[in-house]
Amino acid sequence: MIKRFRGEHREQAEREWRALTLLARYAPGLAPEPREADLEAPEPTVVMSRLPGGPLRGRSLDGRQIKALAATLSRLYGAVPADALAGVPRRPGHQQDLIAQIRLWTPRTQASDAVSRAMNRGLAWLTDSGMETAGQPDVPQVFGPGDGNLANYLWDGFEVRIVDFEDSGVSDRAFEVAEITEHVASWVDKPLDVETFLEQFELTATESVRLADCRRLLALVWLFLLSFDKGDKPRNPPGTAERQAGRLLSLLD
Incomplete structure (x- = not known):
């Protein structure tokens, strides 16, 4: 290929x-x-x-597939040893990159009332969260694929393999896992069972706290992205931005 x-x-x-x-x-x-x-x-x-297999996006994942996905991710996160990882740049689109992008989007974003209300709550949370001024998170660094789209995870009936590493690099488990749970591909059609998925990972207490913040941050990013999905040929069904507004509010409550 x-x-x-x-x-x-x-x-x-x-x-x-x-x-x-x-x-x-x-x-x-x-x-x-x-x-x-x-x-x-x-x-x-x-x-x-x-690689053999078909993408996980667009299908209802059963328990076996969810466990296989999590097992593949855990193997990936633990694969590259520290000495090799030290020579890998940080992945693009990480925490500070996303926050900077949100700040650029905010002044020129026009959205429906429901979406605007959720954006405002998300922006208020972001200001108070400390994520904008935080340094390197105190969690283990791992190699991350940098893309949460389930279309890049292939199931062959036995195991899951990964394609598309254009945005890969140094990351951490909480951020990478959150990128999957909050990606529009994980809920717009056949929703991923997020609770079962997250149960597969043995995160530290610090990682668990960070996971909640990363999910909120990425949900806010997706709310902006989906608010831009307009015009004659939108990529997602009508009302997707409003659904995302509700998702973000549930994470903030």
Whole structure:
């Protein structure tokens, strides 16, 4: 399989190749096998093996599939040793990146009354949360795929494997798990059983507190994103932003 990138997305190609080579060494079978890459080309390419299975997005996951998904993620988070992880950059779209983006979106966002009320509550929480000025969280650093879309997790009937590492890098378990639970793909159609999913992870007390904050932050990000999903060809069903407003409010209560 050949994955092509635009020249302005060269860093995505570099992250994809780095992830595939790391996982081939430390967690073989979890992701496609890297074959070759041309990262200097005008349009960079990464060649990799194909994986069996179909995406988890758009299907009702049973207990076996949820456990397999969590097992794959746990293996991934623990795969790259500290000395190798030290040479990996932090993933894009992490906490401070998202907060900065929210601050840029806020002055020019127009939304329905229900969405605006939820945004205002979310912004008030964010200001009081301390996340904006917090330094490095006091939790273990892990290698994260950087994308919570269940379309990137393939089920072959026995186990789950992962594709798409364009936004991968150093992260932490709470943030990565929250990115899956709050991604629109996990609830807009066939909702993920979040409670059962989260029960599969043995998080520390600090990670559990951080998980709650990360879920709120990512839910707020998705509320903004879904409020922009307008026009003649919206990507999600009508009313999705309003549903997300309710989801955010439930996390804030």
